[in-house]
Amino acid sequence: MEQENNQTNEQQNTSRRYKIRQVTQIQPSWAEGERGEDGKFYVQLVLDSGVDEYIIQPSAKDIDVLLELFEESKHTIWDDERKILIFDNISLK
Secondary structure: OHHHHHHHHHHHHHHHHOOEEEEEEEEEEEEOOOOOOOOEEEEEEEEHHHOEEEEEOOOHHHHHHHHHHHHHOOEEEEEOOOOEEEEEOOOOO
């Protein structure tokens, strides 16, 4: 019984530490700023085929890199707890 409780506690701790979802689609957008000011980029992450979503706001410097990473990655994961995008299967040419 004690071993079962330990396994259950470990599973619960793991699920609390990592709330991850697969990014199944992205929707990049740009919004105009005030006249003479920079605009803002937004990328909507569609997670697990629409089960959830999250919007990130990359800087103008980061948007190009992010879009390239999305293009190169075969699977992208969003860690909601730590607010991290994890790109998988990127070749090192």
